[in-house]
Amino acid sequence: MPTTTETTILRGGEWLIQTSDAEVVFTPERTTDEHRLIARTTQDFVDNEVLPNLDRLEEKDWALARDLVKRGGDLGLLGVDVPEAYGGVGLDKVTSLVVSEKMARSASFGATFGAQANLTVVPIVLFGTEAQKQKYLPGLLSGDIVGAYGLSESGSGSDALGARTRATRQPDGSFLLNGEKMWITNGGFADLFVVFAKVDGDQFTALLVERGYGVKSGKEEHKMGLHGSSTTALIFQDVKVPAENVLGEVGKGHKVAFNVLNFARFKLGAMCGGGAQGAIAESAKYAATRRQFGQPIASFGAIKHKLGEMVVRTYAIESLLYRTAGLVDARIAATPHEATDGSAALAAFEEYAVEASIAKVAGSEALNYVLDENIQIHGGNGYVRDYPAERHYRDARVNRIFEGTNEINRLLIPGMLIRRALKGDLPLIPAAKALQDELLGPPSMPAAGDDEGVLTDERRAVDAFKKVALMVFGLAMQTYGQKLTDEQEVLMHLADITIEVYSAESATLRAQAAARGKTARAALQADAARVYVNDAAMRIDASARQALAAMVDGDSLRTMLAALRRVLKVTPVNTVAARRRLADETVEREGYPFGT
Numbered sequence: 361m362p363t364t365t366e367t368t369i370l371r372g373g374e375w376l377i378q379t380s381d382a383e384v385v386f387t388p389e390r391t392t393d394e395h396r397l398i399a400r401t402t403q404d405f406v407d408n409e410v411l412p413n414l415d416r417l418e419e420k421d422w423a424l425a426r427d428l429v430k431r432g433g434d435l436g437l438l439g440v441d442v443p444e445a446y447g448g449v450g451l452d453k454v455t456s457l458v459v460s461e462k463m464a465r466s467a468s469f470g471a472t473f474g475a476q477a478n479l480t481v482v483p484i485v486l487f488g489t490e491a492q493k494q495k496y497l498p499g500l501l502s503g504d505i506v507g508a509y510g511l512s513e514s515g516s517g518s519d520a521l522g523a524r525t526r527a528t529r530q531p532d533g534s535f536l537l538n539g540e541k542m543w544i545t546n547g548g549f550a551d552l553f554v555v556f557a558k559v560d561g562d563q564f565t566a567l568l569v570e571r572g573y574g575v576k577s578g579k580e581e582h583k584m585g586l587h588g589s590s591t592t593a594l595i596f597q598d599v600k601v602p603a604e605n606v607l608g609e610v611g612k613g614h615k616v617a618f619n620v621l622n623f624a625r626f627k628l629g630a631m632c633g634g635g636a637q638g639a640i641a642e643s644a645k646y647a648a649t650r651r652q653f654g655q656p657i658a659s660f661g662a663i664k665h666k667l668g669e670m671v672v673r674t675y676a677i678e679s680l681l682y683r684t685a686g687l688v689d690a691r692i693a694a695t696p697h698e699a700t701d702g703s704a705a706l707a708a709f710e711e712y713a714v715e716a717s718i719a720k721v722a723g724s725e726a727l728n729y730v731l732d733e734n735i736q737i738h739g740g741n742g743y744v745r746d747y748p749a750e751r752h753y754r755d756a757r758v759n760r761i762f763e764g765t766n767e768i769n770r771l772l773i774p775g776m777l778i779r780r781a782l783k784g785d786l787p788l789i790p791a792a793k794a795l796q797d798e799l800l801g802p803p804s805m806p807a808a809g810d811d812e813g814v815l816t817d818e819r820r821a822v823d824a825f826k827k828v829a830l831m832v833f834g835l836a837m838q839t840y841g842q843k844l845t846d847e848q849e850v851l852m853h854l855a856d857i858t859i860e861v862y863s864a865e866s867a868t869l870r871a872q873a874a875a876r877g878k879t880a881r882a883a884l885q886a887d888a889a890r891v892y893v894n895d896a897a898m899r900i901d902a903s904a905r906q907a908l909a910a911m912v913d914g915d916s917l918r919t920m921l922a923a924l925r926r927v928l929k930v931t932p933v934n935t936v937a938a939r940r941r942l943a944d945e946t947v948e949r950e951g952y953p954f955g956t
């Protein structure tokens with residue numbers, strides 16, 4: 361496989377058919393003092409101003425929520441993605457990632473903040489006219505105006521383009537808005553809404569709608585979690601929206617909706633990664649102090665296994681998030697553009713839409729795993745409200761549902777890759793053909809992989825994972841052609857394999873970079889990467905076997921399974937010892953041992 365060099369920036373999904381050098385991959389260890397300062401500012405804000413007020417937020421004190429949004433504005437946190445010309449701080453996407461990670465310590469306020477910074481500010485920055493930016497951004501960035509994003513309806517959640525809200529054009533060019541949106545974050549108290557409606561029956565369009573135009577909120581939903589964030593319906597009855605409030609173009613609302621979601625999914629993944637780190641700290645502290653049978657429960661192997669695995673999964677998520685942010689920043693930097701021009705960022709998020717979906721799916725599922733084990737480590741105390749573990753668990757469940765359900769995102773991952781392959785943008789088909797030839801030929805020597813000796817076996821394993829992915833992609837495209845979209849179960853397996861490839865490679869490259877740079881705790885990073893790769897091999901094997909057996913049978917299946925065994929030869933490592941080392945360090949440090 362070709363290897364990327366420092367001068368090339370991988371295109372979206374290209375890692376599936378290329379190997380990368382550890383030197384070119386962005387990692388948390390490569391963050392700057394500025395990134396770390398913003399991380400600290402965000403964390404202090406959440407620890408000192410949000411968390412002590414969580415009970416009031418959960419009692420729906422929306423005046424307080426508004427004050428906290430304003431405080432976020434004072435600290436510049438709402439303007440990270442906004443050019444300085446519009447009052448923002450215009451920082452890179454690694455900074456956006458860092459802010460989202462640290463904001464995660466309060467999931468409820470994180471949702472309020474995200475609806476403002478990611479779902480209202482970003483669409484205006486990317487699609488707004490100069491006049492719209494001048495009119496709305498200053499208030500949104502200071503927190504004087506609170507925003508919300510109205511896409512979902514009772515009848516159209518995943519099928520967002522099926523919205524029934526109507527905007528009827530009036531003779532003066534304005535629109536009359538009628539319909540109802542559902543489950544809108546900040547719905548109870550927001551002042552400005554990005555609303556998606558069909559203009560004149562069928563032209564899906566984004567509109568900027570002020571509450572003062574006549575928007576009504578429904579009652580607060582009784583939710584499983586996120587009790588400290590407002591979620592309501594929005595009701596529009598003959599709401600008059602001026603002609604100049606179209607965001608983007610009439611009939612091009614899907615561009616706004618999907619591009620905003622690309623970025624928002626990535627940030628949701630970041631929040632999940634940050635949430636997992638916080639929960640690991642809670643588990644570590646509890647396990648160190650809770651004594652049973654005369655010793656701290658942290659000394660039991662079963663608990664060490666949990667702590668170790670919580671760290672391993674979080675490490676993989678964190679690695680892929682920073683790698684993706686690095687790719688996005690590199691692409692934006694390589695695209696000539698004016699500071700006020702959002703088109704470079706827009707193109708970059710479109711380019712890395714697959715990676716954003718992976719971040720969302722893998723992040724939300726790793727977080728669910730970590731929070732479930734956090735409760736288990738807390739035992740009975742995990743199930744009662746005296747400890748935060750049960751609240752985190754309830755709060756996090758929605759991450760697998762909103763910003764595109766994990767099923768929809770899983771469909772998107774192989775769907776987007778195949779579309780790019782068919783357009784010739786991603787040489788997936790020639791790579792799958794070359795692999796087929798290789799598998800039919802005599803056994804080749806194992807690829808040299810990296811020559812440095814650190815994690816060489818894991819690099820080889822990741823190369824093997826990519827071959828399995830190509831094998832299953834190739835067979836699926838060959839077997840079903842255009843009808844592959846009807847084979848959702850196979851697509852889900854393909855998504856799972858793809859997610860494992862990106863996670864395993866990102867973790868391995870980061871650990872390798874740490875080893876080369878002699879970073880503190882590099883040996884522990886290697887442990888985390890080794891355990892991840894070891895288990896990913898088993899998960900990939902299971903997904904591939906099921907996908908293959910769904911597509912072929914008899915001798916063909918036997919041949920494919922033999923090829924799978926030949927490709928996926930991964931010698932198990934001692935994961936017990938590695939997880940114990942990770943758990944011991946986590947307890948010793950009272951928290952996640954890596955990260956910013």
Ligand SMILES: Cc1cc2nc3c(=O)[nH]c(=O)nc-3n(C[C@H](O)[C@H](O)[C@H](O)COP(=O)(O)OP(=O)(O)OC[C@H]3O[C@@H](n4cnc5c(N)ncnc54)[C@H](O)[C@@H]3O)c2cc1C
Nearest residue numbers: 509510511512516517518543544545761762763765767768
């Ligand atoms: C707390 C909360 C806050 C929210 N905030 C906002 C907000 O601020 N703005 C906003 O616009 N929306 C918001 N939402 C709505 C959210 O985005 C939707 O709930 C989500 O998109 C899923 O839509 P749905 O609930 O209609 O589920 P459905 O689309 O009905 O899905 C139900 C199930 O069917 C599956 N499914 C659906 N279609 C397919 C398919 N084609 N193939 C396979 N499986 C499929 C789904 O994956 C899911 O498992 C919020 C929701 C919640 C709970």
